[in-house]
Amino acid sequence: MIAIVGASGNTGGVVAGKLLDAGEKIRVIGRNAGRLEPLTQRGAEAFVADVTDAAALAKAFEGAEAVYAMVPPNISAPDVPAYQAQVSDALTAALKQAGVPKAVVLSSVGADKPGKTGPVTGIHHLEEKLNGVAGLAAVYLRAGYFMENLLPQIGAVRHFGVVAGVLRADLPLPMIATRDIGAAAAELLLAPGFTGKQARELLGQRDVSYAEIASLIGTAVGKPGLRYQKVPAMMLRPAMKQAGMSGSMADGLLEMSEALNSGYMVALEPRSESNTTPTSIETFIAEEFVPRFQAR
Numbered sequence: 001m002i003a004i005v006g007a008s009g010n011t012g013g014v015v016a017g018k019l020l021d022a023g024e025k026i027r028v029i030g031r032n033a034g035r036l037e038p039l040t041q042r043g044a045e046a047f048v049a050d051v052t053d054a055a056a057l058a059k060a061f062e063g064a065e066a067v068y069a070m071v072p073p074n075i076s077a078p079d080v081p082a083y084q085a086q087v088s089d090a091l092t093a094a095l096k097q098a099g100v101p102k103a104v105v106l107s108s109v110g111a112d113k114p115g116k117t118g119p120v121t122g123i124h125h126l127e128e129k130l131n132g133v134a135g136l137a138a139v140y141l142r143a144g145y146f147m148e149n150l151l152p153q154i155g156a157v158r159h160f161g162v163v164a165g166v167l168r169a170d171l172p173l174p175m176i177a178t179r180d181i182g183a184a185a186a187e188l189l190l191a192p193g194f195t196g197k198q199a200r201e202l203l204g205q206r207d208v209s210y211a212e213i214a215s216l217i218g219t220a221v222g223k224p225g226l227r228y229q230k231v232p233a234m235m236l237r238p239a240m241k242q243a244g245m246s247g248s249m250a251d252g253l254l255e256m257s258e259a260l261n262s263g264y265m266v267a268l269e270p271r272s273e274s275n276t277t278p279t280s281i282e283t284f285i286a287e288e289f290v291p292r293f294q295a296r
């Protein structure tokens, strides 16, 4: 049996689907049974637990030969680092207590750095804690910048006719579709075995800048010449709060953006066949961005 944290989410949903396709027995974990139903209807066992609850997680992991683990985002947490520390403590204790032999852990490019990377610092600490769990084989999948981060731009394109953000227009970003992360994680979980603790980067199909993205979105939604506008952090903060983020989350994301802009937070691996994934930015825009843009 393979247990999946965040099974109703972007990456966890793909992991669960792929494992069910392969005929695996899976236990899907989330806070809400209703949101897990599409998976239970396909034969998954649902386990309702909160990732901050170590005892509940240990039960959820009981008997698992492998676990897909992550720190689910909590954008409204008043203290995001404290929330992340609570989750990484609970995941570590539960994996230890249940004696899980193998884990695939969602991490991020930049998780090698000990600080100044916003929410990625919390994932760095998760990796460090798991490194201390004897007998656990773990792969930390250090994924690039999610293409899904572009979806909140729908409002900016619609209402202001721009793509806007705090990242440099020309910054090359290893952008990845979450479906490709889920597929890579499922492949590892189905593989005969890996040993030790290792970090592997997943860098998307190619590097892409916000300037290029704005141009591609413009063409795809019938707004040729759509531009990217870099805005000062001060201007974006109110919009982040309006989107439901706590001050702590907004500050963390702005710190992460600084780390990306300065080149401090950057992929370590040269691009290769093994860290390159199939979904292009053009495919993501056509299949995910445009339908949502048109549905609004």
Ligand SMILES: NC(=O)c1ccc[n+]([C@@H]2O[C@H](COP(=O)([O-])OP(=O)(O)OC[C@H]3O[C@@H](n4cnc5c(N)ncnc54)[C@H](OP(=O)(O)O)[C@@H]3O)[C@@H](O)[C@H]2O)c1
Binding pocket: 005, 006, 007, 008, 009, 010, 011, 012, 029, 030, 031, 032, 035, 049, 050, 051, 052, 070, 071, 072, 073, 106, 107, 108, 109, 119, 123, 143, 144, 145, 146, 149, 178
């Ligand atoms: N955005 C990026 O560019 C980027 C890049 C690299 C890495 N990452 C990392 O990717 C991760 C997010 O992955 P994702 O997009 O697959 O996540 P997601 O789509 O936000 O899904 C999170 C899942 O966790 C569940 N969940 C939320 N809070 C929970 C709680 N307290 N207890 C139990 N379950 C909970 C949610 O289901 P319920 O609500 O039903 O419980 C949901 O299924 C984060 O760790 C982030 O740091 C992000």
